[in-house]
Amino acid sequence: MSTLLSVEDLQIRTAARPLVSGISFSIAAGERVGLIGESGSGKSLTALAVLGLLPDTMRVTGSITLDGHPVIGARDRDLVPLRGRSVAAVFQEPMTALDPLMRIGDQVAEVVRRRALRDGTKPGRAEIASRVLALLERVALPEPARIARAFPHEISGGQRQRGAIAMALACRPKLLIADEPTTALDVTTQAEILKLLETVVRDEGMGLLFISHDLPVVATVAERALVMRHGALIEEGPVGTLFGRPSHPYTEGLVAAARAFDAALEFAP
Amino acid sequence: MSDTPVVSAGARPKSSMPWPLMVGGLLVGLHLVIALLSLVWTPYAVGDMVGGRLEGPSFVHWAGTDRLGRDLMTQIMIGSRIALVVGCGAVALGALIGVTIGVLAAFATRTLDDVLAAALDILIAFPTLLLAMLIVASSDGASLWTAILAIGIAGSAIVARLTRILAKRILSMDYITAARISGTASPGIVRIHVLPNIWPTLIVNFALQFGLAVIAEASLSYLGLGAPPPNASWGRLLQEAQASVYTAPFGAIAPGLALVSLVIGLNLFADGLREAADPTRRRSR
Ligand SMILES: Nc1ncnc2c1ncn2[C@@H]1O[C@H](COP(=O)(O)OP(=O)(O)OP(=O)(O)O)[C@@H](O)[C@H]1O
Ligand SMILES: [Mg+2]
Numbered sequence: 243m244s245t246l247l248s249v250e251d252l253q254i255r256t257a258a259r260p261l262v263s264g265i266s267f268s269i270a271a272g273e274r275v276g277l278i279g280e281s282g283s284g285k286s287l288t289a290l291a292v293l294g295l296l297p298d299t300m301r302v303t304g305s306i307t308l309d310g311h312p313v314i315g316a317r318d319r320d321l322v323p324l325r326g327r328s329v330a331a332v333f334q335e336p337m338t339a340l341d342p343l344m345r346i347g348d349q350v351a352e353v354v355r356r357r358a359l360r361d362g363t364k365p366g367r368a369e370i371a372s373r374v375l376a377l378l379e380r381v382a383l384p385e386p387a388r389i390a391r392a393f394p395h396e397i398s399g400g401q402r403q404r405g406a407i408a409m410a411l412a413c414r415p416k417l418l419i420a421d422e423p424t425t426a427l428d429v430t431t432q433a434e435i436l437k438l439l440e441t442v443v444r445d446e447g448m449g450l451l452f453i454s455h456d457l458p459v460v461a462t463v464a465e466r467a468l469v470m471r472h473g474a475l476i477e478e479g480p481v482g483t484l485f486g487r488p489s490h491p492y493t494e495g496l497v498a499a500a501r502a503f504d505a506a507l508e509f510a511p
Numbered sequence: 512m513s514d515t516p517v518v519s520a521g522a523r524p525k526s527s528m529p530w531p532l533m534v535g536g537l538l539v540g541l542h543l544v545i546a547l548l549s550l551v552w553t554p555y556a557v558g559d560m561v562g563g564r565l566e567g568p569s570f571v572h573w574a575g576t577d578r579l580g581r582d583l584m585t586q587i588m589i590g591s592r593i594a595l596v597v598g599c600g601a602v603a604l605g606a607l608i609g610v611t612i613g614v615l616a617a618f619a620t621r622t623l624d625d626v627l628a629a630a631l632d633i634l635i636a637f638p639t640l641l642l643a644m645l646i647v648a649s650s651d652g653a654s655l656w657t658a659i660l661a662i663g664i665a666g667s668a669i670v671a672r673l674t675r676i677l678a679k680r681i682l683s684m685d686y687i688t689a690a691r692i693s694g695t696a697s698p699g700i701v702r703i704h705v706l707p708n709i710w711p712t713l714i715v716n717f718a719l720q721f722g723l724a725v726i727a728e729a730s731l732s733y734l735g736l737g738a739p740p741p742n743a744s745w746g747r748l749l750q751e752a753q754a755s756v757y758t759a760p761f762g763a764i765a766p767g768l769a770l771v772s773l774v775i776g777l778n779l780f781a782d783g784l785r786e787a788a789d790p791t792r793r794r795s796r
Binding site for chain 2: 293295298299319322323324325326327329330331332333334335338339340341342343344349352353356357360406409410412413
């Protein structure tokens, strides 16, 4: 399989201190990779670096190649066409994931239209509307026609997150980056969204970079996982091996904590 | 379970109109009607000496006459027109310049943003009066245009500072990052997301600025830096009435009432708009 994303010796630092130090990894086309680590370990910064969206107060070195294009050192203007076609993202906070003043359908339509323009086609109003409905159906939103007309504050957090996933899918990206997309949701909704993410990514043959601090969650969606701590990559490997026979004490700790949590759940009435 | 739709079926319930919006709208509307009427009809021709000097209100001269025996009601009606024209012009100019600079600053790199922010602070501290004098001095005399220019530029700094803060907050939202990632370039982000989201707050600010602009216009005219005669600005009427304020107080009271009613109307209107645009009010039903 061809390499979709390759990160080599990525370093991110502010004037004051290093935030991410020398991490390297790669994601093959269609591969689902988890990025796990405690809060503040630099997971989101790594994702933003891949997207070329780090604040300009940070200095980035190393190399990132996304779909054959260099990201570090590229001008923002050169990244615009790369984004959307190659990569899309879903974020943690469903409340700010959607524009509060636009109907859900219009927000998805905007992405559909832009993606079509990029492909050199200009679909009509009806064509766009039907594609939007299909996308909302794809992410299993109930009554898609009504949700399309709703504003973000009129639907639930889980539904908003599904809407955000629909927008990401509308890009038809080769890589989907999901930064803790289920952290703000309750357990039932979390499981549904994870299932949805895994299915759509598998069906569309997209690569996935799934960020979380929750080990069982990563184990659900990813085939391979990277473990980060204090801005460095400390371990990586297939999910089974990593969580079955962790070699780094920190990963061991994570696994033990998850087991203890599971056990506690089983004893719960 | 949180996936059950909570969207309310059917149309959104009608919101009751907040009273400040209604009262403010009525006052401003009254001035607007008078201003429009003054284009086609005034009780007397504007410069004509049609009565005795400094008469009080009567059936023939509703607001009395000035020291040359000219009808005050006629001049106050024309004053409404000048106040509205200068107010509109200044707010429009201030909005155009202010929103443009504010949005640019929000997008600018750190250094440029710092420079712009400092420049705005200086411009805000710069007295409108001094600005007006400079503009009048560098053109051929005071006119409606110099007043609009001075008040508009002064207001634009405040609009720019507000726009910059509002836009920065919107730009930090995840949906902006998502839009960027999906390949929307900055102009698209401004048009699709930033402007619509900051607009409600800006509109309220424009209504407030309108009130300030009307006061500023009266002040400039009072000092002789406004529209020259025969443009009967309220500020100039006040200035002319000042000499005889003890013997004929109504000459000052009448234009004063006109000024106060328009400014109060605009402020109430702004308050009402703020209330009507408040998302918590709109959403919590
Ligand atoms: N704009 C910024 N300027 C300076 N430091 C920052 C900035 N954003 C993040 N950091 C720092 O970089 C470090 C890594 O942040 P990051 O957001 O990548 O953490 P994370 O692994 O995503 O954590 P979480 O699980 O809480 O989201 C943190 O120590 C944070 O304080
Ligand atoms: Mg994070």
